[in-house]
Amino acid sequence: MIKKHNYPLKKRIARMIGLVIILPMGIMASPPWGFFAHKKINKMAIYALPPEMIRFYKRHRVELEDMAVLPDQRRYILDKEAARHYIDLDQYALSTIVFSDWEHIKKQFSEDSLQKHGIVPWHIPFVYQNLRMAFMKRDTLSILKLSAELGHYIGDAHVPLHTTSNYDGQKTGQTGLHSFWESRIPEILDTALEDWVGPAEYISNIQKAAWDWVIDSHQEVELLIQKEKELSKQIPNNKKFSFEQKGSVMQKTQSLFYSKKYHQSLGNQIEKRFQAAVKHVSDVWYSAWVDGGQPIFQ
Numbered sequence: 136m137i138k139k140h141n142y143p144l145k146k147r148i149a150r151m152i153g154l155v156i157i158l159p160m161g162i163m164a165s166p167p168w169g170f171f172a173h174k175k176i177n178k179m180a181i182y183a184l185p186p187e188m189i190r191f192y193k194r195h196r197v198e199l200e201d202m203a204v205l206p207d208q209r210r211y212i213l214d215k216e217a218a219r220h221y222i223d224l225d226q227y228a229l230s231t232i233v234f235s236d237w238e239h240i241k242k243q244f245s246e247d248s249l250q251k252h253g254i255v256p257w258h259i260p261f262v263y264q265n266l267r268m269a270f271m272k273r274d275t276l277s278i279l280k281l282s283a284e285l286g287h288y289i290g291d292a293h294v295p296l297h298t299t300s301n302y303d304g305q306k307t308g309q310t311g312l313h314s315f316w317e318s319r320i321p322e323i324l325d326t327a328l329e330d331w332v333g334p335a336e337y338i339s340n341i342q343k344a345a346w347d348w349v350i351d352s353h354q355e356v357e358l359l360i361q362k363e364k365e366l367s368k369q370i371p372n373n374k375k376f377s378f379e380q381k382g383s384v385m386q387k388t389q390s391l392f393y394s395k396k397y398h399q400s401l402g403n404q405i406e407k408r409f410q411a412a413v414k415h416v417s418d419v420w421y422s423a424w425v426d427g428g429q430p431i432f433q
Contacts, residue, residue, distance in 0.1 A: 170203075170204045170207070171318065171321060171322050172290070172317065172318065172321040172322075172328075172409065173203040173204055173207070173286070173287055173290055174200040174201075174203050174204065175200075175321075175328060175329075176203070176286055176290045176409070176412050176413050176416060177199045177200055177203045177282075177283055177286040177287075177416065178196060178199070178200055179328075179329060179332070179413040180286060180413050180414075180416035180417040180420065181193055181196060181199070181417075182331075183331075183332055183333065183334055183335045183413070183414065183417035183418075184335050184417055184420065184421060185334065185335060185421065187424075187429070187431070187432065188420070188421065188424055188432065190432060191432035191433075192282075192420075195279050198279055198283070199279060199282060199283045199286070200283075201283075202279065202280055202283035202284065203283050203284075203286055203287050203290075204287070205280075205283070205284060205287070206219065206220065206284050206287045206288065207220075207287070215250065218249075218250045218251070218252075218253050218254050218258075219253075219254060219255060219258040219288060220253070220255055220288065220291045220297060221253035221255055221291065221297040221298070221302065222252060222253035222254065222255050222256055222297070222298055222349055223252040223253055223298070223299060223300040223302075224298045224299065224349065224350075224353050225298075225299050225300055225301075226252045226300055227252070231243060233346055233350065234342070234343055234346045235257075236257065236260070236342050237254075237257040237260075237261070240257065252300075253297075255288060255291055255292050255297065255345070255349065256292065256342075256345040256346050256348075256349050257342075257345075258288055259285070259288050259289060259292065259341065259345040259419075260341045260342045260345060262281060262284060262285045262288060263285060263341045263419060263422075263423055265277075265281050266278065266281040266282060266285055266419075266420075266423040266427070267423045267426045267427045268427070269281055269427070270423055270424055270426075270427025270428060270430055271427045271428055271430075273430055282420055282423075285416070285419060285420070285423075286416040286420075289345075289348070289412060289415050289416045289419060290412045290416065292345060292348040292349050292352065292412075293348055293351075293352055293408045293409070293411055293412035293415070294316075294317055294352060294408065295316075295352045295353065295354075295355040295356045295359055295408070296312065296313055296316060296317065296356065296359070297349075297352065298349050298352045298353040298356065299353065299356050301356075301360070304360065304363070307360055307364070309360065309363055309364065309367070311389075312359075312360070312363060315363075315389050315394070315397070316359055316405065319388060319389050319394055320394055320397070320398050320405055321405065321409065323391065323394055323395070323398075324398070324405070324406070327406070328406060328409050328410070330406075330410055332410050332413050332414040332417070333414065335414075335417040335418050335420065335421035336418050336421070337418070337421060337422050337425055338415075338418050338419060338422045339422075341419065341422065344415070344418075344419075348411070348415060351411070352408065355404055355408065358401065358404065359401060359404065362397065362400040362401055363397060365400070366393070366396055366397055366400055370393060370396065374390060374392055374393060375389060375390060375393045376388065376389060376390055376393070377389075377390040377391070
């Protein structure tokens with residue numbers, strides 16, 4: 136039986152978050168999905184959980200949101216962290232890697248090469264197994280931390296630009312496309328992203344599921360690149376950008392007009408990828424709980 140949380144647990148979580156976040160903030164670049172969206176994905180995933188889990192996860196909703204951004208913060212203090220967020224599928228013959236597991240793929244490619252082109256579909260099962268073990272051990276702090284971070288990596292696997300070496304549109308003269316798609320538009324959509332995704336379902340093969348997610352994401356790359364190219368040609372620069380206050384800083388960003396036009400041109404692409412991420416985060420949390428012995432939460 137997992138014990139009810141208490142002040143020492145919250146204090147340990149706060150210390151853990153603080154130790155990671157304080158260091159790199161001064162050099163923070165635009166993060167995957169944006170902090171806003173990563174936090175929202177974890178929050179929304181809670182509400183698809185079964186009754187046996189939802190009370191505990193809702194009680195720790197704030198911690199799950201706060202810890203959702205830890206992997207991005209670690210990218211600036213841990214050399215191997217960045218590779219865990221993406222995979223450059225366009226750098227491989229897909230038949231040589233698709234649906235492979237980590238031990239198998241290391242027999243085909245050097246680990247340095249794999250790290251260079253990203254390892255997100257292989258890292259998700261690794262974190263999943265750690266979460267499963269945390270459930271087996273009834274380790275509340277680890278359950279929360281690993282759930283939050285697993286939500287982050289699964290979220291990244293649902294972002295099309297995390298599956299291509301043209302991750303920021305830099306190869307097609309569209310630098311800045313990364314944060315435009317992943318941060319700017321989701322922040323504008325905000326509550327429009329909060330649709331019910333259905334109840335969590337058990338996933339029997341996490342490795343295969345991770346591959347399914349990145350392959351589905353990769354299929355969307357061409358559309359989002361092409362639509363931005365077309366729109367950019369139609370709209371003059373003075374309507375593309377605006378200046379907005381972000382905290383104490385005035386930042387140049389895509390205008391609300393241009394952002395809405397781009398979003399409309401994509402149909403429901405961003406909402407679909409976001410909602411799929413929410414659903415699959417919840418599915419994986421639930422699956423780890425089942426495989427971890429279905430501990431009772433109080």
